[in-house]
Amino acid sequence: MDTEQSARSLAPAGVLGVCLMLGLIVGGWLLGSQIKATRLADRYVTVKGLVERTVKADTAIWPVTFKEAGNDLPAVFAKSEADKNAVLKFFSGQGIAPDEITVGQIQVTDKLANEYGGANNNGPRYIVQQTVTVNSKNVDKIAKAGQQTAELVQAGIVVGGGYGQGIRYVFNGLNALKPDMITEATKNARASAERFAADSGSEVGGIRSANQGVFSISSADAGSAAGDGDGGGSADASMMKKVRVVATVDYYLVR
Structure with missing residues (x-):
């Protein structure tokens, strides 16, 4: 009888021990997995x-800037307009359509009105500058036209150089x-x-x-x-x- 009571009292302890053992095993496995995952993450x-x-390039942009200078403003302006017409005629002769051409605003500089110029403002009083810009999707046509700019020089047009001048090719x-x-x-x-x-x-x-x-x-x-x-x-x-x-x-x- 005492043996049966002892067995009954030990049974819960055995179950508890087994549960504790399983918990330790599972916990250890989970901890090991986390450590491994952390190492792998590094x-x-x-x-x-x-x-x-x-x-x-799919677009060609070509600004052509020209200047005229003199002391008689109407005469200088007339020369600038003649230059503009010559440039437009040149572009037309190269097969460039009117809707590909933009005529910019006229810029007039009066050197005597320049408060910072002083007595160093020698030469012509007025400078008139204009820019005609071509914006075309036909890059080959514009490249070919760019090789013919000597015609503008022959027409007496001094084309401005410097930054921003020349043909720019853009890919959009x-x-x-x-x-x-x-x-x-x-x-x-x-x-x-x-x-x-x-x-x-x-x-x-x-x-x-x-x-x-x-x-x-x-x-x-x-x-x-x-x-x-x-x-x-x-x-x-x-x-x-x-x-x-x-x-x-x-x-x-x-x-």
């Missing part, structure tokens, strides 16, 4: 994926290229991550973080380092453009 590789495309189709280029850049980045993982005996997991990078448009001409914000010259003078993006991706490494 294992990742940063790679870059580069994509470049060569494209042709970047938004259409972005999705495919980003996809390709990400694919190239993963390929780099897989090569690294293979060398280290690991496998590539999911993406930890990603930065698609900044798109840049530069000249595609050989030897040119011009680009958006590069400071290496102007890419606008080149009809062919190089579109470039570098995606930076962090991939988890497993195993």
Whole structure:
């Protein structure tokens, strides 16, 4: 009888012990899994994926600025108007449509009215300046016309040089290229991550973080380092453009 009572009193203790043992086993397994996951979370590789495309400009912008100077304002203005008509005639002869041409405002400078000029304002009193700008989608036509500017010189028109002059070629189709280029850049980045993982005996997991990078448009001409914000010259003078993006991706490494 005493033996049966002892067995009954020990049964709950045994069940409790088994439960405690199972709890310790499960808890240890969960803790081990968390530690392993934490360690794996610290294992990742940063790679870059580069994509470049060569494209042709889709817009040509050509400002032609000319000046006339003299002491008789009406006469100077008349000369400037004659220059404008000669420029418009030149553009028309090159097959440039009127709706591709914009005539800017006339700028008149009276050197005697310049309070900062003083006695150093020698030469003609009045300077009249005008700008006629071509904006065309037919870049080949504008490029060909740009080779014929000697005709303006022969007509006695002094075309202004300096900053902002000359033909600028612009590419406006970047938004259409972005999705495919980003996809390709990400694919190239993963390929780099897989090569690294293979060398280290690991496998590539999911993406930890990603930065698609900044798109840049530069000249595609050989030897040119011009680009958006590069400071290496102007890419606008080149009809062919190089579109470039570098995606930076962090991939988890497993195993």
